[in-house]
Amino acid sequence: MASGKFITFEGGEGAGKSTQTRLLAERLRAAGHKVLETREPGGTERGEKVREFILSGKARNYGPLGEAVLFSSARDAHIQEVIAPALERGEWVLCDRFSDSTAAYQGAAGGVKPSLIRALERVAVGSDMPVLTLLLDVPVEAGLKRVSERNGAGEEEADRFEGMEQRFHEALRDCFLQIAAETPERSIIIDAQQAESAVAEAVWEAVVERLNP
Ligand code: Z5A
Numbered sequence: 540m541a542s543g544k545f546i547t548f549e550g551g552e553g554a555g556k557s558t559q560t561r562l563l564a565e566r567l568r569a570a571g572h573k574v575l576e577t578r579e580p581g582g583t584e585r586g587e588k589v590r591e592f593i594l595s596g597k598a599r600n601y602g603p604l605g606e607a608v609l610f611s612s613a614r615d616a617h618i619q620e621v622i623a624p625a626l627e628r629g630e631w632v633l634c635d636r637f638s639d640s641t642a643a644y645q646g647a648a649g650g651v652k653p654s655l656i657r658a659l660e661r662v663a664v665g666s667d668m669p670v671l672t673l674l675l676d677v678p679v680e681a682g683l684k685r686v687s688e689r690n691g692a693g694e695e696e697a698d699r700f701e702g703m704e705q706r707f708h709e710a711l712r713d714c715f716l717q718i719a720a721e722t723p724e725r726s727i728i729i730d731a732q733q734a735e736s737a738v739a740e741a742v743w744e745a746v747v748e749r750l751n752p
Contacts, residue, residue: 543626544750545667547637549718550675551711552701553682553689554731555738559675560635562739563746567631570752575625578635580610582617589613594698603649607656610641611663618667631752638664639672639718644700647714648707671749673742674719675731679708 546563548556557578564574580590589609592598598606614637625632638660646656686701700707719726727745731738746752 541623541626542629543632544671544752545622545626545632545634545669546671546673546746546750547634547639547669548673548675549636549639549643549715550731551643551677551679551682551708551715553685554675554677555685555735556635556675558735559673559731559738559742560633562735563742564631564633566739566743567633567746567752572752573628573630575621575630575632576635577617577621577632579617579637579640580613582622582634583613583620585616586613594700596699599699603645603651604655606649607641607645607651607659610645611659614638614641615663618664623667634669637669637672639674639715642718643711643714647717648703648710669725671746672719672722672726673745674715674726674728675738676712676716676728677731679705679712681732683708 548560550556560576560578564576567574579586580593581587589612593606593609598609601609622632622634641659642653642656645651646653683701686697690697690701716728719728727749729738729741729745733741
């Protein structure tokens with residue numbers, strides 16, 4: 540039985556997932572734990588190729604179901620090659636986005652049927668679900684403002700999903716909140732509108748409460 544802990548960060552655009560993944564990793568390392576930071580799409584060679592293919596918009600013609608299949612295929616490799624081995628070694632695995640993002644982006648906002656999304660999750664993830672999912676919840680306007688400020692600062696260009704209309708982003712937020720409400724055993728909602736340090740504190744409290752690092 541794997542002795543590591545698998546934690547995922549989820550949420551809409553600009554919620555602060557990458558920032559909080561990094562801050563939690565630092566805090567866990569300072570407490571003496573081995574930590575693997577990873578992300579989706581990405582985390583493996585195949586995952587990084589899928590990331591480039593989808594976020595550049597090249598997969599748009601395959602539709603949301605095609606994208607969901609690609610994300611799931613990359614996720615299967617990510618679990619087999621990276622996540623499961625690290626958990627076996629007893630490490631803490633922090634993943635910036637995971638299968639709830641497929642349910643939100645391709646399912647709720649993209650229109651792929653829930654039964655298909657569930658089937659893909661069963662096949663690609665099975666019992667390898669995270670023990671804790673931190674949903675960083677921020678109002679859509681606030682998250683998009685952060686992303687546009689970041690992009691405006693020349694750090695990155697808008698990708699395939701960032702440019703979608705407000706309705707799309709509201710559907711994402713509703714879906715993430717609904718998943719969290721339906722899976723209280725693994726999910727905690729964090730108010731991500733607060734300052735970075737306050738969010739980090741709330742994340743740490745959640746981790747201490749659930750996993751006693
Ligand atoms: N996707 C999908 O469709 N289906 C799937 O199954 C999966 C993914 C797994 C990945 O993009 C895209 O893939 C994603 C969903 C889709 N959609 N998009 N776009 P990505 O990895 O490039 O980006 P992201 O995951 O959407 O992250 P993000 O929205 O760009 O950012 P974030 O990680 O949530 O936040 P951040 O980078 O930590 O912070 C953003 C900015 O806000 C930055 O300038 C920070 O300094 C600032 N920030 C962070 N926290 C705060 C606070 N608390 N206050 C003020 N400012 C803050």
